[in-house]
Amino acid sequence: MPGKSNVKACHETGYIVPLLVKGVLRFTNLVTMTDRNPLKYSVRLEGTPPGKAMDSSQITIQDIAERASVSKATVSRVINNSSKVLPAKRKAVTKAMRELGYEPNSVARSLAGGKSMTIGVLTQNFGSPYYDAISQGIISGMKATGYSPIFADGRWDQEAGVGSIRTLIGRRIDGLIVVGGEVAIEDLNSVREKLPTIVVGRELVGWEGQCMHIDNVKGGYEATKHLIDFGHRRIAIIRGIQNHSDAIQRFEGYLKAIEDAGIECDNDLIYQGDFSAQAGVMAVNSLIARGVHFSAIVAANDMVAFGARLALHRRGIRVPEDASIVGFDDQAEAQFMTPPLTTIHQPAVEMGVAASEALIKLILDEPYELPQLSADLRQRESVSRKY
Amino acid sequence: MPGKSNVKACHETGYIVPLLVKGVLRFTNLVTMTDRNPLKYSVRLEGTPPGKAMDSSQITIQDIAERASVSKATVSRVINNSSKVLPAKRKAVTKAMRELGYEPNSVARSLAGGKSMTIGVLTQNFGSPYYDAISQGIISGMKATGYSPIFADGRWDQEAGVGSIRTLIGRRIDGLIVVGGEVAIEDLNSVREKLPTIVVGRELVGWEGQCMHIDNVKGGYEATKHLIDFGHRRIAIIRGIQNHSDAIQRFEGYLKAIEDAGIECDNDLIYQGDFSAQAGVMAVNSLIARGVHFSAIVAANDMVAFGARLALHRRGIRVPEDASIVGFDDQAEAQFMTPPLTTIHQPAVEMGVAASEALIKLILDEPYELPQLSADLRQRESVSRKY
DNA sequence: ACCGACCAAGAAACCGGTTTCATCGGTAGC
DNA sequence: GCTACCGATGAAACCGGTTTCTTGGTCGGT
Numbered sequence: 001m002p003g004k005s006n007v008k009a010c011h012e013t014g015y016i017v018p019l020l021v022k023g024v025l026r027f028t029n030l031v032t033m034t035d036r037n038p039l040k041y042s043v044r045l046e047g048t049p050p051g052k053a054m055d056s057s058q059i060t061i062q063d064i065a066e067r068a069s070v071s072k073a074t075v076s077r078v079i080n081n082s083s084k085v086l087p088a089k090r091k092a093v094t095k096a097m098r099e100l101g102y103e104p105n106s107v108a109r110s111l112a113g114g115k116s117m118t119i120g121v122l123t124q125n126f127g128s129p130y131y132d133a134i135s136q137g138i139i140s141g142m143k144a145t146g147y148s149p150i151f152a153d154g155r156w157d158q159e160a161g162v163g164s165i166r167t168l169i170g171r172r173i174d175g176l177i178v179v180g181g182e183v184a185i186e187d188l189n190s191v192r193e194k195l196p197t198i199v200v201g202r203e204l205v206g207w208e209g210q211c212m213h214i215d216n217v218k219g220g221y222e223a224t225k226h227l228i229d230f231g232h233r234r235i236a237i238i239r240g241i242q243n244h245s246d247a248i249q250r251f252e253g254y255l256k257a258i259e260d261a262g263i264e265c266d267n268d269l270i271y272q273g274d275f276s277a278q279a280g281v282m283a284v285n286s287l288i289a290r291g292v293h294f295s296a297i298v299a300a301n302d303m304v305a306f307g308a309r310l311a312l313h314r315r316g317i318r319v320p321e322d323a324s325i326v327g328f329d330d331q332a333e334a335q336f337m338t339p340p341l342t343t344i345h346q347p348a349v350e351m352g353v354a355a356s357e358a359l360i361k362l363i364l365d366e367p368y369e370l371p372q373l374s375a376d377l378r379q380r381e382s383v384s385r386k387y
Numbered sequence: 388m389p390g391k392s393n394v395k396a397c398h399e400t401g402y403i404v405p406l407l408v409k410g411v412l413r414f415t416n417l418v419t420m421t422d423r424n425p426l427k428y429s430v431r432l433e434g435t436p437p438g439k440a441m442d443s444s445q446i447t448i449q450d451i452a453e454r455a456s457v458s459k460a461t462v463s464r465v466i467n468n469s470s471k472v473l474p475a476k477r478k479a480v481t482k483a484m485r486e487l488g489y490e491p492n493s494v495a496r497s498l499a500g501g502k503s504m505t506i507g508v509l510t511q512n513f514g515s516p517y518y519d520a521i522s523q524g525i526i527s528g529m530k531a532t533g534y535s536p537i538f539a540d541g542r543w544d545q546e547a548g549v550g551s552i553r554t555l556i557g558r559r560i561d562g563l564i565v566v567g568g569e570v571a572i573e574d575l576n577s578v579r580e581k582l583p584t585i586v587v588g589r590e591l592v593g594w595e596g597q598c599m600h601i602d603n604v605k606g607g608y609e610a611t612k613h614l615i616d617f618g619h620r621r622i623a624i625i626r627g628i629q630n631h632s633d634a635i636q637r638f639e640g641y642l643k644a645i646e647d648a649g650i651e652c653d654n655d656l657i658y659q660g661d662f663s664a665q666a667g668v669m670a671v672n673s674l675i676a677r678g679v680h681f682s683a684i685v686a687a688n689d690m691v692a693f694g695a696r697l698a699l700h701r702r703g704i705r706v707p708e709d710a711s712i713v714g715f716d717d718q719a720e721a722q723f724m725t726p727p728l729t730t731i732h733q734p735a736v737e738m739g740v741a742a743s744e745a746l747i748k749l750i751l752d753e754p755y756e757l758p759q760l761s762a763d764l765r766q767r768e769s770v771s772r773k774y
Numbered sequence: 775a776c777c778g779a780c781c782a783a784g785a786a787a788c789c790g791g792t793t794t795c796a797t798c799g800g801t802a803g804c
Numbered sequence: 805g806c807t808a809c810c811g812a813t814g815a816a817a818c819c820g821g822t823t824t825c826t827t828g829g830t831c832g833g834t
Contacts, residue, residue, distance in 0.1 A: 108820035306723040336693040495790035
């Protein structure tokens, strides 16, 4: 332990000398290292402008304790404000921490304290605007709370998802946010028993209060209803990923709206796609190739709407004059489509924020409630009246 | 310590009894808990179907050691394959781990081993398609490497960025990826000294080999050159965020291309915007309000291009017949703009992947090299020939 | 002035791993 | 047949904190 002995050896010199602390060369004023010396020389760490010390990597609570002539326990108490400490000692500790640029080792802290201040986020869809927005919300909701999000990718695979959760648990996360995904409900149920968990963007039966999602059936209904209200009767729908619950529910909403309006459901108008723009293109091409007559399209999401809109453009079919489109999600680009896309707005960022806030309260055992966020129609210019 | 004493107390009973281990009620066969008992009853954890044990939360290496009648050290050696272990013992350990559904506590592991298997990602721009794509790349590049990304948001604020880095260091990250951002180079330099660091989407002098970025000057140049090649002379440019280096460099490229073509630079054609679609709208409005004549637009990025395209549409100016547009980034929506947007493609996802792969090699002290990714023009349909 | 209550603070145990070091049994070499 | 060596293994130290338990000192009450 070269650092320690070095400190001791030079202890009473009182001169500024190069000092080897924990293998790092620092220039410091040893006077301030003397135990009870009240002088207030400020110490500058090597290469570090004052107030920005960042090479705290190696300084431990033990170093602080020695420098402030107190025990580790007392330093810990000061840091966590966990019990009363005499003002004088507190001051000494604070000073020592400042001077050494101490940054607590949160790994050690996690191990000892049992809480990691880390929240696992299981996501499947990095790259999709909607899920990205949720993630963004989660990150910003966690800002300045002391918690950090750690991401794992379940890549739309049930096994991988479970594996990722196990890894996250191994990392001793304090809570888990599951964003969408395929992980089986039984697995999630068993996770929930031992870990505060919130699910976003997916509806799980029995999870009321821990499930941040919007009513996709209602969304699908409103999208369709809007077109019906504008006089459309031949409304095509481009469905999302086959077994994706959002896709299924939106389609349900579509069916219900059609039915409520007394329109007969025509299978020719239904295209099984996914959530990609390419699906939108292919859907329109297919519709036209099959000679299906339609005056409006309900798209599984905005990306699909973009694709559909382009395909229509290619055929010289004007939007909204010749064909109307309604999207779903209201991603950032939607209002800058030409024409701006009428779509179902999902408050994705807010959902993420709400989820992380709720989760933290759940962890802290505080009362919380998930806001009742809902999807609503943003009427823009991609729908026209049909007479 | 109810669990331990309970185990001790019942140690020689040899019957299946409910057992309180570490506060969790399990039904298990105590025979197998006896130190040298060779019986092979399989144990099923409460409520957990075999093969999917997920309540590993509380099982420690000590439990495995006892069950396999070996020492903690041996278990550790088996787990890490760090030194030779007799096949028989290895088997016993493996079996015990499987039966108990053991998942190592990576917090403890980090503390003891000095490596956290965690990589910090400092990002500023969650919500921007370009930076999201980079993050996505980082996440997928880290998949199955054993490393997990932990995100911190520097929210475009230098101080916050430094603070976030400190926090990340406190979490004992093994490496750091800085995505864009405003953090001062001096700070990054000092971070780099003690932590493997890679910067993505930003050029830093002196960081050759640790800096994953594309040549924005060249990108700006090519965008402009393309328009010039197509006969345009009055080329407007919508600049990005004032002090953003990407924005500055793209603008430089524009100037250079203009100059190389012998076109005089007209300040009226330069609009100081940011990277938002709204800026695109405002730029076009301003250009037209000021009566500035132009036949083409170079946009700071695709979002700006979308905005500009919409504003032109509103004025009845056709794209590309009346005005051409070139974007920058090639975000997913670009090829579904109407018309599909000609833009400078940035391999954002690949950049993220490359960055995380390089970082991991850097951590492992393996040789690595960052691929020389470059931005290239994707010619689509938003530019037409000007005669 | 004496005694009990109380409080601040230090010593030590603990969190769950990894790693060093010492030991022990076995084998090879002479 | 005895010793030197080797390799597997366990005991114990360690990582850097938190928390419990204990102690020594102060304060108030009688």
